[in-house]
Amino acid sequence: MTTYNGSAVAMDPIMSQANQSRRAGPHAALLPCLPQVSTNAGGGAGAARTPLRALFWNTGDSASLAPIADARTVPVLLHGLGDGADIWRPVLDHWPGQAPPIMALDLPGHGGSGRLPEDKYRVPEIARVIAAALHHLRLERVVLIGHSVGAGIALHLAGSGLMRPHGTILIERSAEAVEQADAAVAKHVDGLIVGATDLDRLITYVRSQLPLADARATTEAITALARQADTGWHLPIDPAVKRLLDRSANGDGEWALLKAVQGPVAIVRGQYSSFLPLTIAERMAAMARSPVTVETITRSGHAISLEQPAALAACLARQIARFHGNC
Template identity: 30%
Template sequence: MPASSSIAFIGLHYWAGSGRAFNAVAHLLAPDYPFRAPDLPGFGGAAPSEVSSYTVDAYADAVAAFIIGQKLKRYVLVGHSMGGKIALDLAARQPAGLAGVALLSPSPPTPEPMTDEDRTSSVKAYGKPAEAEKTFRTITARPLPKAMHQQIVQDNLRSSRPAWEAWLLHGSRENLSARMCDVQVPCLILAGDQDAIMSPSVHGLETLPLLPEGTPLEIISGAGHLLPYEAPEEVAALLRRFAERLETA
């Protein structure tokens, strides 16, 4: 596609991550498609006070304000994990300029499948380097460079406690399913077949039936939960094809 493409991508990162998770994908899509990935409130370098609460709606409000500030006329939301639920919340509002939604290993619009034991242990893991390393090993399947490994762990440890706990105890449990009929733009789901957090079957059962008819579920072989880190080439290629279809629709 030419550099004058009218579509930009907005990346919404995973819980305990940051916008820099999309750096490799953004590089692969440049210069054809601008890619902007803000740090969501409470994570990365964002100030914890940027929202009054850490509900999914509050996050969607923050993303909507970011998009207005960027003066984007046409864009695709790229929601990864927690960011996927936020993307669907915003898409259901049918905001001006929204062309499509791409979901990477998304938290479903229904309550996220997680046992009470896992929630409790995750709450207790806050701010502990050893637990951040354990999480890294759980959510990745492909080997990653040392610098990338360190970045993922660092992002985990610089999360704010209110945002950390709010997602585990409340946000991930929110049920948006009744609003998914208002998502009227083309959608795409990408999942890793080695994802130990959200298996492809979760997307097929909990998310896909609530999206527009014909939404594809693309499986990336050998990848875990952190698709933007583990499979940037595959993710970028699928996003490019998705945008090209939107451009010609």
């Protein structure tokens, strides 16, 4: 057990065991409970609060998180609706070369993070929680990387003035609502909450929903994400997180936020994605005032981290290097 800025840190046994069989790869520490942070700006008495679970990769051979604070920049990974920090494990497995210290968070209502009052599941509220957590860890120079809803949160952080990241990578997030796609996500989240009688059946269910998914990547991620309950295996998700799909409650429109982002931006999409068509991605790039690149990951749809984890890892590493070049 180690402490970092007063927070207890414990080794993540799943990743630690996996790394024992590999010559090189991500080394993870688990921060099971950040000091509770308020979900309103005032933080007054009675404010809703939530602990956040975080995974840290490449922080050395011990549980010390000093490399996070000392790093030139720290990529911060924000997952999509119904996932968790563990969804990034296959991507980190394939990171090209020497990966920097990296942090991934369970968003509120997911995995090991706390739940919020139902009316607090809005992108601006979640963004304030994330900003407070990063400030607590003294992370001022970060690259925000978000997938789907996580990308919406990253965009709000970068475009609303809560943060000025070194760069922002938006994966599979359309600035326009795609109602049919959002409905499919809500249905998928319901299936993950209900779960299955055993872990194998849960993995089979996820693979049935994601026909392009890599079998090994899916097994690794779902094994880490799933929890066993009396009735079987499921993903620990607050059903109320589906309120995050209601963009009318999310404050400034994402087109306006794109105009306000300072610093370089990358937009990443899957070749077969119905969530982010290329035409919308190109319009988003034209709208932003910051330098923007658009990358399409071939042979993938929306769930790129499970479908093409190696290609996504290479893309993220390439964009982070580009951000450094823009310094």
